Amino acid sequence: xxxxxxxxxxxxxxxxxxxxxxxxxxxxxxxxxxxxxxxxxxxxxxxxxxxxxxxxxxxxxxxxxxxxxxxxxxxxxxxxxxxxxxxxxxxxxxxxxxxxxxxxxxxxxxxxxxxxxxxxxxxxxxxxxxxxxxxxxxxxxxxxxxxxxxxxxxxxxxxxxxxxxxxxxxxxxxxxxxxxxxxxxxxxxxxxxxxxxxxxxxxxxxxxxxxxxxxxxxxxxxxxxxxxxxxxxxxxxxxxxxxxx
Amino acid sequence: xxxxxxxxxxxxxxxxxxxxxxxxxxxxxxxxxxxxxxxxxxxxxxxxxxxxxxxxxxxxxxxxxxxxxxxxxxxxxxxxxxxxxxxxxxxxxxxxxxxxxxxxxxxxxxxxxxxxxxxxxxxxxxxxxxxxxxxxxxxxxxxxxxxxxxxxxxxxxxxxxxxxxxxxxxxxxxxxxxxxxxxxxxxxxxxxxxxxxxxxxxxxxxxxxxxxxxxxxxxxxxxxxxxxxxxxxxxxxxxxxxxxxxxxxxxxxxxxxxxxxxxxxxxxxxxxxxxxxxxxxxxxxxxxxxxxxxxxxxxxxxxxxxxxxxxxxxxxxxxxxxxxxxxxxxxxxxxxxxxxxxxxxxxxxxxx
Amino acid sequence: xxxxxxxxxxxxxxxxxxxxxxxxxxxxxxxxxxxxxxxxxxxxxxxxxxxxxxxxxxxxxxxxxxxxxxxxxxxx
Numbered sequence: 001x002x003x004x005x006x007x008x009x010x011x012x013x014x015x016x017x018x019x020x021x022x023x024x025x026x027x028x029x030x031x032x033x034x035x036x037x038x039x040x041x042x043x044x045x046x047x048x049x050x051x052x053x054x055x056x057x058x059x060x061x062x063x064x065x066x067x068x069x070x071x072x073x074x075x076x077x078x079x080x081x082x083x084x085x086x087x088x089x090x091x092x093x094x095x096x097x098x099x100x101x102x103x104x105x106x107x108x109x110x111x112x113x114x115x116x117x118x119x120x121x122x123x124x125x126x127x128x129x130x131x132x133x134x135x136x137x138x139x140x141x142x143x144x145x146x147x148x149x150x151x152x153x154x155x156x157x158x159x160x161x162x163x164x165x166x167x168x169x170x171x172x173x174x175x176x177x178x179x180x181x182x183x184x185x186x187x188x189x190x191x192x193x194x195x196x197x198x199x200x201x202x203x204x205x206x207x208x209x210x211x212x213x214x215x216x217x218x219x220x221x222x223x224x225x226x227x228x229x230x231x232x233x234x235x236x237x238x239x240x241x242x243x244x245x
Numbered sequence: 246x247x248x249x250x251x252x253x254x255x256x257x258x259x260x261x262x263x264x265x266x267x268x269x270x271x272x273x274x275x276x277x278x279x280x281x282x283x284x285x286x287x288x289x290x291x292x293x294x295x296x297x298x299x300x301x302x303x304x305x306x307x308x309x310x311x312x313x314x315x316x317x318x319x320x321x322x323x324x325x326x327x328x329x330x331x332x333x334x335x336x337x338x339x340x341x342x343x344x345x346x347x348x349x350x351x352x353x354x355x356x357x358x359x360x361x362x363x364x365x366x367x368x369x370x371x372x373x374x375x376x377x378x379x380x381x382x383x384x385x386x387x388x389x390x391x392x393x394x395x396x397x398x399x400x401x402x403x404x405x406x407x408x409x410x411x412x413x414x415x416x417x418x419x420x421x422x423x424x425x426x427x428x429x430x431x432x433x434x435x436x437x438x439x440x441x442x443x444x445x446x447x448x449x450x451x452x453x454x455x456x457x458x459x460x461x462x463x464x465x466x467x468x469x470x471x472x473x474x475x476x477x478x479x480x481x482x483x484x485x486x487x488x489x490x491x492x493x494x495x496x497x498x499x500x501x502x503x504x505x506x507x508x509x510x511x512x513x514x515x516x517x518x519x520x521x522x523x524x525x526x527x528x529x530x531x532x533x534x535x536x537x538x539x540x541x542x543x544x545x546x547x548x549x550x551x552x553x554x555x556x557x558x559x560x561x562x563x564x565x566x567x568x569x570x571x572x573x574x575x576x577x578x579x580x581x582x583x584x585x586x587x588x589x590x591x592x593x594x595x596x597x
Numbered sequence: 598x599x600x601x602x603x604x605x606x607x608x609x610x611x612x613x614x615x616x617x618x619x620x621x622x623x624x625x626x627x628x629x630x631x632x633x634x635x636x637x638x639x640x641x642x643x644x645x646x647x648x649x650x651x652x653x654x655x656x657x658x659x660x661x662x663x664x665x666x667x668x669x670x671x672x673x
Contacts, residue, residue, distance in 0.1 A: 001608060005660040005670035016665055020642065021619035025664025042440035047305070048448070057446040063436035065308050066448035068331050071301035074293070078305020078313065079436065081289045082263060086309075086438045104301065107294035181625055181658045214619075221619040 008032040010041050014058045021221020023211025024052055026178040027120060028059050030188045031091075035062065038195060044087045045079055047072045049096040052126040056091055070101025073108035076115040087195060089116040095125045098134040098158050105164075112169030112203040116194045119160060119206055121236065122213035130216030134158040137235055142216070161208050161241040171203035173242040177210035177233070179225035202244070210236055248383045249274035249413040252342060252406070255390035256314050257282055260427035261340070263289040263313040265302040269321045270354040271410035272344040276316065296321035300328030300341070307337040308447055310435040312394055312427070316342035318410070319352060319360050323368065329403050330369030333464070334449035336434070338397035340390075341375075342406045344413040347572030355572025356410035358496055361549035364407045365523040372461050374468045376404045376475060377522040379493040383417035387424055389520075396475065398430040400467060407522055409545070411495045411574065477520035478529055482508065486515030488539035488588050491530070491554050493519045495574075500543050502577025503584055512588050514541075522550075527557035534561040539591045541565040541584055545574065563591065607655020607672045609647055615667035616644040622659035622668060628652045631659060 010032040018025045035044050044062040048054050050069035057064035067075040072090035080088040097105045097119050108115060124142055125131040131144040135157050139148040149157075161173045172194055176187040187209055194205035210232050212224035219227060246254070253275050256264070264283055266276040276292065283290035289306070293299040299315040306313035317325060322343045332339050345360045347353040364377045376396050380389040393404040436445060451457035481501060483489060492500040497518040507514045517533070519526050530540070540562050542551040547570040554564055565587045569575050611622075611631075616638060622645055623631045630651035638644050647653070655672030 001671040001673055003669065004607070004655050004672040005657040005668070007666050007669070011666060015615055018664060020617035020664075021621060022664055025666070026662070029664070029666045041444075043438045045309075045436050045438060054450060057448055061439070061444045063439050063444050064446045064448075065305075065335075065436055066446075066450055067304075068301065068327055071297070071304075071328070074298040074301035075305035075308075077291070078263065078265070078302035078307075079309045080305075081291070081302075082306045082309035082311040083437065103294050104298050107298065111291075181661050184661050221621055222624045225621070225624075 008036045010036045010061050012059055012061050017055055019215045021212055021214045021224060023178050026184060027209055028056060030191055032060060034188060034191045040087050047076045047090040049092045051093040051096055053091050053093055053120060070096050071104055072101060074104040077108050077113045080113060080115050087198060089118060091118045094121050094133040094135040098160055109164045109204045110167045110169045114198050114201060114203060116198050117206040119208040120211045121208055122211040124213055124216045126213050126216055157235050164206060165242040169204055170242055171244045172197045172205040174240045175208040175236060175238050177228050177238060179212060179228040246419050247274055247414055247416050248386060250278045251383045251419045252386050252390055253278035253282060255387050258421060258424045259391040259394040260312045261314050262311045263306040265291050265293050265299040265315050267293050267296045267299050269318045271346055271413050272316050272318050296324040300325040303339045304328060304332055304337060307339050308436050310432050314340040318344045318346045319348045326369035330371050330373060331449060332403040333373035335447050336401040338401055339403040340393045340397055341403055345409045353572045356495060356574060357572050358409060358544045359546035359570050361522060364405050373464060374523060376471060377407050379407045379520060379522045381494050381497050383419045387421050391424055395428060400471060409495050472524040475521060476524045476526050478526040479518040479520060481516040483515035485513055486537060487513040488541055489533055489537050490514060490516040490541045490543055492543040493522060496544050499575060499577050499580055503581035506581040507585055514584060525553045530557040534558050538562045541587060544568050546570050605653050607653040609653060609659060610669045611645055612667040613638050613644050615665040617665060618642040618644055621662040625658050625662050
């Protein structure tokens with residue numbers, strides 16, 4: 001018997017704190033698999049957000065920095081400008097990138113900074129207990145939209161990939177998900193491609209990952225995965241949004 | 246050279262390899278100087294999208310090991326407070342220049358000294374301190390700027406250079422002959438990619454309250470070392486003074502002009518000029534308070550420096566205050582008249 | 598828990614203390630060889646276990662879906 005799958009060496013021993021069935025767990029694992037397979041452990045620097053993803057520094061065995069909420073893209077810019085040979089990526093949730101950090105994300109993208117943004121879109125604010133996010137769907141019930149999101153007063157769900165694709169500085173933008181094995185494989189490929197884009201000096205890359213949040217969606221893990229297919233992808237279509245060769 | 250440009254050149258000579266800034270009057274000449282100079286030298290310059298982005302770029306550059314600087318004015322400094330709190334919590338070096346203007350709110354673009362409390366108390370959240378240097382002339386910038394970078398690296402802490410619009414814009418002769426080459430500090434905490442060593446994490450979230458408390462006391466011990474070692478001030482005609490003016494930056498220059506006039510009329514007025522607004526030169530004021538009973542605080546504000554003077558004197562002596570907020574710049578003659586009046590009132594009080 | 602079958606192509610091991618019983622491995626296992634057991638781990642979750650005698654092809658789909666990186670997969 002040979003080991004076909006084992007824990008990546010780039011993941012620390014700590015148990016994940018995420019809820020059962022949370023997409024962060026899968027995404028964290030994929031990132032570390034990719035970093036191990038591409039031999040990037042000694043080059044990678046990760047900027048962690050505020051939110052459920054903030055504790056990635058307990059799991060990633062690479063240099064990591066915790067940034068203030070939303071500022072990840074600006075912090076990553078500072079790091080990459082000083083250390084252009086490193087692989088610098090920020091890990092941001094939908095509050096971090098699409099609400100408080102929109103200016104920093106937008107402008108890092110606009111400047112074509114050679115960084116990668118891993119954007120975890122689960123349609124809610126997880127860590128703080130399930131409030132509305134900019135990516136919350138119309139009519140979706142959250143703790144701050146108890147009657148469902150009314151776009152007249154609360155605005156519409158934001159499609160970050162499409163918005164960023166309008167900026168000439170962006171090179172590679174893809175939306176993927178982790179709700180089933182084939183999708184997970186595609187997500188891993190997208191992450192690899194984004195990292196390669198950075199290593200090749202081709203400019204700004206972003207992978208938006210639709211991620212299940214069973215606790216705040218008030219569904220079981222499997223139901224959450226189905227909900228992504230049945231509902232979420234109608235608003236957030238999967239696929240390559242931009243890919244400049 | 247203008248103060249803004251001299252500050253930029255001094256930063257360059259101090260080994261500043263990254264500058265991030267957002268346009269705001271009255272410090273735009275500094276941002277523009279750095280745009281040109283950093284490009285000439287192949288160093289990093291970014292005009293950021295906001296002051297918030299700039300301070301966070303400074304944080305990123307600092308964590309990657311660079312000497313990084315940003316500059317702004319009062320409203321922009323308010324935006325940077327979050328970033329400064331994070332820099333202090335993460336124990337990262339940085340230099341932040343504040344060319345103070347009239348406030349609050351949008352205020353105006355005229356010079357002021359109404360951000361003393363914001364700078365010295367720290368407008369961000371948490372128990373932290375930043376060293377605050379208050380230069381008073383263009384030439385003094387050639388000393389203060391290298392010192393700021395040095396202290397930032399030495400203590401792994403953000404340092405604020407508290408200037409004002411007049412200092413930034415005034416044109417004075419300046420020479421950089423005495424600027425020493427920057428001292429290298431070992432940086433075993435920076436993020437460079439975990440090559441040949443365990444991975445590092447830099448973070449300020451400490452859920453465990455015991456850990457957070459210990460971290461805070463560690464910072465406090467550092468700040469105590471700063472208080473012991475880094476107080477800087479200048480005295481002017483204090484040997485026989487019966488009234489001591491306390492003023493900093495441009496305020497001190499105006500006060501010097503006033504004191505020279507007062508001395509011509511044999512009024513025994515001197516001045517203590519804090520160069521470090523934090524750590525504040527409390528001990529020297531306490532020493533003077535043993536023989537001097539009149540202190541006169543002058544600041545281009547509604548009264549902020551006076552709080553530190555009151556704390557230092559701890560009830561001893563009489564404290565007079567003259568301030569003009571909103572960007573008004575009093576002349577030395579105006580100040581001379583006001584100080585003179587207070588001096589006479591004080592002597593009459595003593596006689597009776 | 599291990600699956601034991603001498604003619605099997607593959608074998609998995611699930612770390613009982615990492616497992617949170619999310620059941621994604623169960624949902625996507627092509628051979629339906631994993632179930633939620635009645636065993637509680639230290640975190641208080643009913644954990645997933647491989648059913649003795651069921652088939653494992655070593656496809657690693659369970660490991661691909663596991664958010665806890667709790668599963669290791671072996672193949673002949």
